[in-house]
Amino acid sequence: MRIGLVLPSPPAYSETFFTNKIKGLEAHGHTVVVFVNNSKKGTFNTTKCKVAPKLSGSLLTVGSISIFTLVYSLVFHFNKSKRLFLLDREDGLGVIQRIKNVIGNSHIIAEPLDWLHFGFGTMVFNRENVAKAIGAKMAVSFRGFDIGVYPLKNPGCYLRLWDKVNKIHVISNDIRALLYTHGYNGKAEIIKITPAIDTFYFKKEDCQLPSVKNSFITVARLHWKKGLEYTLEAFALLKKEGIDFHYTIIGEGEEYERLKFAVYQLDLLDYITFTGKIKHEKIKDELNNSNIYIQYSIQEGFCNAVLEAQAMGKLCIVSDAEGLSENILDNETGWVVPKYAPNMLAERIQKVIELDSEHKKRIAHNAQRRVREKFNIENQQKKFVDFYT
């Protein structure tokens, strides 16, 4: 089978979801073609990768690329291009937009495919008819931001999609539920395939005990979605209670100034470390050196970092944002706290600290076992092979 995967850019090494999926499909004898909008950070090079025509820059550049691409498509892929043009007309698109769509999708039109799979909901815009035009089936993945946040700002953005898509992939039950609030009509089958991690790479290692007794850690982009400001406020409450701790935040991002100021204003300068972006192996070391992992997100598709922390035997405290409450089972494999409530988070952290070590071990063990059984890569790869049959 030939499967086309539409992504913003080629999956980088760290984007294990896509790299694993591609490897799995290829191992089962399928051919995968990746379509991207830009090729800047491509590191995954075993798979065929095609870049969309670059339609930005000076008028002259855009004009000449457009004309060349259009002529090429009409000469070599006339029927498919015509079909796309006509299908878009049925949807009521203007002539200019229809021509743009023929040009902008020429790299996809040129490939014979059995399935065209959009890696994120937001990749589908102006491509709703491409699969049908080339005679392929259409699949779309929804992972969090694309269905949780984007449609709030752009209401009705998926209305043209629901009648055309053949199969929908979601990464959690919460995201499945969100589809209905944005117009999903129940036609296409929804299949849940959660993210997975390399449970051999992330496993509990015999390491020296962390130097600080209560050592907390989060691995996250410094973005409002990650709820780090609320997390810091919870730690300010713990400090008031006289609890000794250290909290390390691994990651970089646009909210650094906001968080740094919060640390200063909450009088936590000696309690918090921002490491910035660090290498994959270093992250493992940092995880080894801490005992509790926190992910108090506001919006979260599923969160691989939480899976990795569990696999490494860390106790996890997370918010109830979308997939997180499926990632962690409250009181069984960790703890789930309602979001936006730093006082409740602080309370939960304090209770977890005070648990006896047997209880802690049991929870960590449960989490580790569940991740190994349910969220391993082999499992995920098999589900994706089944997805296309």
Add this chain to the structure above:
Amino acid sequence: MSKRIKIAIYSGIVPSTTFIERLSRGLAATGSQVFIFGLKKGSVPSLPNSTYITYSNKLSKLLLLIRYTFLLFLIKPKEKRKLDKIISRSKKRQLVLRLKYYPVLYHCPDVFHLQWAKSIEDWIWVQQFGMKLIISLRGAHINYSPLADSKIAKTYKALFPKVDGFHAVSKAISLEAMKYNAALHKINVVYSGLELEKMPFQLKIVEVNTPLKILSIGRAHWKKGYTYALNSAYFLKVAGVNFQYTIVGVGTDEELIYHRSQLELENEVLFLEKLSFEEVIVSIRQADVLLLPSVEEGIANVVLEAMALGTLVISTNCGGMNEVIVDNENGFLVPIRNAEAMASALKRISELPLPTYQKIATSARNTIEDQHNHKRMIVEMLDLYQKVLITEQ
């Protein structure tokens, strides 16, 4: 001092913020000669005693550069050579620096008043030509940029001791600046002043049985603390208070739209794009309460405006806000990052008897008339300029 003082007000952009424009106009009206340099981004007023040296497109930049290169070459060749040496040591683009620096050197004001502390490295040279360097201490430049960027902190610590004088927008910000070696005796607190004749006070007559009209004004930036305000709106809704909350200036900010939807406040909370000054005045007049949920501020102008116009204010106790608001007397102060406290203050206002509302509003207007009038701001700013000029003699 009988000689007319030559003052440069530098923000880099013309016209600049409301405060800076008001300051320039006010200084010119006292007979001082005011110079304004920078990139022209809108219409420039022609006022007596004011000289605008601006550029916009490439051609106007080129013409300005040629003109001042020529003038300096003829009239101040020695100074030009000295400045060129300074420019050549900088890593920034030489032509851009010449364009910015030459007019300043040519007009050589007595006082160069830099509005943004972060540019201090670019302008410290003016002292080598006899100009006095004054720096305004305001908002982000002092309160958090140097916390997140240690390079800025280092620059401040090295250069603040050399600055001739500081204008602080609040007492609170002076204390922050002193952490970066700004000397107390060089700092004058000059509060923002409103042109009160343009903002007549109106005692509110409360309409019964209408929702409490809450208003916030300001761009979508984390320091404005809108997420706390939304949480407080949620508490208010849970408490059964009938209200309408409008936030002006945030447009379609993703974080706020998401937050509003999560709290299911779409019917109670409205987000608007930025409004003109006149529209802002109207919206403040229509509101029952102006809410400032910020985590950081110098002193928020919008609070001063609401107090002048007769709309009650709830503000967080951040930055210099407690230098204006005395809790329960001329407004309400709540702790920062505390949605519950914000909600209970809002609830209190919704239950306030009309005479109490009017009494607090009147007291607020008195505070503004006394502490934040335009005249006082100009006099105090001139005091600061004269102080640094006298020190020289």
